[in-house]
Amino acid sequence: MTPEQSQPTPAQRVAITELLRRIAPVADDLGARFAAAGHELALVGGPVRDALLRRPGKDVDLTTDAPPDRVLELIDGWADAVWTIGIEFGTVGLRKDGHELEITTYRSESYDPRSRKPQVAYGTSLHEDLRRRDFAVNAMAARLPGHEFVDPFGGLSDLRDRVLRTPGRPEDSFGDDPLRMLRAARFASQLGFTVAPDVVAAMTDMAGRIEIVSAERIRDELSKLLCGAHPREGLALLVDTGLAGYVLPELPKLRLEIDEHHRHKDVYEHSLIVLEQAIAQEEDGPDLILRLAALLHDIGKPRTRRFEPGGRVSFHHHEVVGAKMTRKRLTELRYPKDVVAAVSRLVELHLRFHGYGTGEWTDSAVRRYVRDAGPLLSRLHKLTRADCTTRNRRKADRLRRTYDDLETRIERLAEEEELAAMRPEIDGNEIQEILGITPGPLVGRAYKFLLDLRLDRGIIGRDAAAAELRRWGVEQGILDEAAGAGTAADATGAGTDGAGTDGAGTDGAGTDGAGTDGAGTDGAEADTEGADGAGGAGPGSGDGGVRGEAS
The missing domain is CATH 3.30.460.10 (Beta Polymerase, domain 2)
Incomplete structure (x- = not known):
């Protein structure tokens, strides 16, 4: 017509x-x-x-x-x-x-x-x-x-x-402004339209022309694509035409070959499913940070992929590698620093839940999880739930119940201990007074000791915390034995968390298989991420973020 x-x-x-x-x-x-x-x-x-x-x-x-x-x-x-x-x-x-x-x-x-x-x-x-x-x-x-x-x-x-065509020859249109190739993918996402075959062919032939477009313009179109109603369609168009190789090269690399034992899923398809499942949990419109994290959470897998004896496939530390790759890519695309920090932090933390295993979480482990997520906790909840793509219903139900329990524990501890404002019960000035030291790195070390104490044992009261600090001062050679005398008696029975059974800094380590290769036989995120959780319970600090919506 x-x-x-x-x-x-x-x-x-x-x-x-x-x-x-x-x-x-x-x-x-x-x-x-x-x-x-x-x-x-x-x-x-x-x-x-x-x-x-x-x-x-x-x-x-x-x-x-x-x-x-x-x-x-x-x-x-x-x-x-x-x-x-x-x-x-x-x-x-x-x-x-x-x-x-x-x-x-x-x-x-x-x-x-x-x-x-x-x-x-x-x-x-x-x-x-x-x-x-x-x-x-x-x-x-x-x-x-x-x-x-x-x-x-x-x-x-x-x-x-519901089709996208150009007014004239697509080659002329894209030659005039190569960004229009990205706009085709963006409109496929926002409108759910099909792109005409001649337009797709021109995008494929001219994909390299996108290199003359500024990173800022590419970033804006990519953000609008991700915040559209149908981002899978837009992303698939970028990958199929080769445009992704220029604007987000980590994405097509997720199309890993199926190994000879057919035991792990295609990471590209898994990432798109995680993105869709994250979107399904959004409450207040498109969340750019959550969507970027869902899309990029596994980009470290191609670099860390290893074939193990017995035909197993592992991706050890892919969350750490992926976080570095995410930071580099988003920085090159000129995303704001807070967005870069938030997305890369979520990528780094996306295995933390699996690192603790499916057993009972200690209060110490819960506190550390909340502390490490910081203001990103709500997004981390959504990302972790979205990352379950196993087809085994029993496994999926078990993971869901375990995470339900974790969220309940977080809510309970938050009410009891003000987790959102978690800090030692003694501040820097008091540390200097108790230990008789001046401002410097030693104050920071003492503060970290008290923060770990707070995470391990919960609220124990200022007197008990001061006694523990004096004991630490003696161990570090800062105080003599006389100055620290009596601290053991002062600290006896201190705490509300059942210290001694919780185990300072244990986080349940050694009981949940964290850092081992676990059940990682098929590469499925929900089935094997415990296998890749080495270092998953380690300390860290959260960072803030902003919401982003397509205009």
Whole structure:
């Protein structure tokens, strides 16, 4: 069907006009203002597409034949606020009656093969402006005032068919702006649309062109893709076309060969399932940090893959290796430092639960788990639950029950001991007073001793903590025997946690097989992660994060 054949009927045009009127009531008034001055103005792109899909949208994008300086003249005195941050690309932003609008002069842009920046030239025709846009579904407009629907490239038909095509040859479109290849994957994720075969072919042939695009633009598209409703579709398109090899090369490397004994699953498919299961647990919209962690949690496996005697496959310390790889990749993509820290920390901690085994957790182990996760605890809960992809229902149920019990224990201890604000019962100044020392590294060592004591035995009271500190001071040669005398008696019976059975620093080590190769026979995350948990109970510090949502 040609674009002309796919045009709406008169009745459909009326319905479309009514839909478009709802986008921003102030747009008609602005259109009349431009028309009176002899200029065109039209709603364009995403807002038109989303209105026809009945998707909620905040953006109001307009296009005009008026150059930017003329746009500024026409909105002077009419707009409540104006900003010109994008004026070098022909875009002026404004606010009117609570609505934010962006007006961009008709333009065509292309990339010099050696440059990362688009070359912008202003145009004079709405039709030509629409022709330069990325996809036909984004090349629809509504002239203002009146909302006359304009669809020269069959975008409405593509919306009905849920397909992404380019207005012209995809090779020309991607040659003009290679980022459009990533946008195809992003829209596949956000809209759940299929990408036309000729577009996929062009993406495959031209994947290397993405290298001229800045890391910041790639990062923004990748984030929007991950925060879409169907990220699997977008990620699969990146991998299948070879684009992932340039923007996220760790992802296609997860497509490990099946070993000769067929005992471990494809890590790429496992990671996509974990991503989907993490998304299913989100409560307040897309969480970029959680989604990145779910996607990248196993990227250390290809580097740590080992074939063991008997045909077993192991990935020892892949969480540590993966955390370093995650930090490096996200830094290269120019993600904010707090996002990099949070995602890499989650990758590092994703085995911690399995490192403790499925037996009874000591209170000490629970405290250390909470301390190490810090403000990422809620996300770590979700990631750990998502990481169970075993098809063995009995194993899955056992892991779920064990984690349910852990969360219950955390809630109980949190009520009893204020876990969220876990710190020693003696501060740095008191440490100096008790030990008779001055500020320096020794204070830090003493503080760490007290924090470990707090983690192992819970709240024991200031006097008992001071007695233990004096005993430690004697052991370290800081205090003499006389200064530390009586500390053993002071500390006897101290604690509410059953110290002595909990075992300082044990975390149940030696009883749950942490650090051994466990049951790791098939590479399934939930079935073998205890095998890879070497160092899984070690100390660490959490880091904060931010939420990220696609616009």
